[in-house]
Amino acid sequence: MINLKKKIVLLVLIAFFTISYMKIPTGNAYPGDGDCQNYHKIIPIDVPIDNSANIILDGVANEGFWSKPENQIGNVSIPLASIRYNDSNPPELLFNMSAIFIMNAQFLYILCQWEDNTTSPEDYVTDGLLFCWNINVINFSAYYPFGMSTEHMGGGKIDSWKWHHHTSISSGIPSLCEDDCFQDDGWVNPNPELSQINAAFTYVTNVSYTLEISRPLVTSEEYDVQFNKHKEYLFNLAVYDNNLHENHAMSWTYSLDLTIETAPPAVPGYLTLIMIVITMIGIIALLKKKRLKIIK
Numbered sequence: 001m002i003n004l005k006k007k008i009v010l011l012v013l014i015a016f017f018t019i020s021y022m023k024i025p026t027g028n029a030y031p032g033d034g035d036c037q038n039y040h041k042i043i044p045i046d047v048p049i050d051n052s053a054n055i056i057l058d059g060v061a062n063e064g065f066w067s068k069p070e071n072q073i074g075n076v077s078i079p080l081a082s083i084r085y086n087d088s089n090p091p092e093l094l095f096n097m098s099a100i101f102i103m104n105a106q107f108l109y110i111l112c113q114w115e116d117n118t119t120s121p122e123d124y125v126t127d128g129l130l131f132c133w134n135i136n137v138i139n140f141s142a143y144y145p146f147g148m149s150t151e152h153m154g155g156g157k158i159d160s161w162k163w164h165h166h167t168s169i170s171s172g173i174p175s176l177c178e179d180d181c182f183q184d185d186g187w188v189n190p191n192p193e194l195s196q197i198n199a200a201f202t203y204v205t206n207v208s209y210t211l212e213i214s215r216p217l218v219t220s221e222e223y224d225v226q227f228n229k230h231k232e233y234l235f236n237l238a239v240y241d242n243n244l245h246e247n248h249a250m251s252w253t254y255s256l257d258l259t260i261e262t263a264p265p266a267v268p269g270y271l272t273l274i275m276i277v278i279t280m281i282g283i284i285a286l287l288k289k290k291r292l293k294i295i296k
């Protein structure tokens with residue numbers, strides 16, 4: 001017969017592991033390693049989920065969630081280089097952008113900060129930032145030798161978000177970004193999309209931009225990337241300096257890594273209570289049995 005002590009230890013262990021197991025996150029993460037022209041590793045960015053994050057869209061990064069230590073896994077320095085198609089020289093590194101990506105239950109928030117030494121208002125209205133998000137391109141890359149089209153990548157759609165320092169938009173005031181899409185044969189045109197990408201900026205003249213972006217994780221547009229799957233979301237971005245067209249700085253391909261499962265909901269309090277009560281009843285029953293045996 002298993003002695004009483006062993007039974008008690010066994011019961012407690014069963015209860016403990018049952019409760020513990022239900023709280024263990026079952027996540028995994030893996031480094032992305034895509035083709036990116038076969039010589040550059042795709043860099044994954046883990047995105048913290050902070051359901052207390054609530055943005056004040058004003059181009060000022062003073063909300064607490066931007067600087068929380070546990071959210072810094074979403075913080076990344078993105079090198080941007082000059083693009084040199086039809087040029088055998090390697091791209092020249094121009095500057096690093098500081099970016100941080102954070103999600104709550106409904107929105108993806110992005111904070112971008114980069115140097116720009118423009119002083120003239122005529123010039124800074126042609127400063128801008130463009131995100132290209134893979135929707136379903138087969139060989140997504142940062143290589144756009146034929147303009148904005150995807151045929152050379154095997155076809156598919158790319159979601160495009162463009163912000164620029166427009167004269168009608170004031171510093172600190174939220175406005176909608178241009179929300180587009182391009183595919184095998186170029187831009188979707190006419191574009192039926194209603195933008196849900198909000199952004200607000202501040203610019204310290206001759207120094208740097210700070211741009212806050214907010215987008216719902218999910219939209220109803222087929223021309224938008226949807227952040228509702230546990231997968232890697234490939235993107236690249238471009239920064240325009242005094243020129244909204246060909247001359248811009250470009251990043252390599254990155255991926256927002258949403259492959260980490262969120263922790264399952266914690267065991268409800270009443271279930272924990274039931275487990276404790278069952279364990280206690282078991283212990284009491286065993287003690288009674290033992291006592292009866294002693295009396296006998």
Ligand SMILES: [Ca+2]
Pocket residue numbers: 055056057058059060061062063212
């Ligand atoms: Ca803000």
Ligand SMILES: [Ca+2]
Pocket residue numbers: 159160179180181193221223224225
């Ligand atoms: Ca779009």
Ligand SMILES: [Ca+2]
Pocket residue numbers: 116117118123124126127240241242
């Ligand atoms: Ca500029």
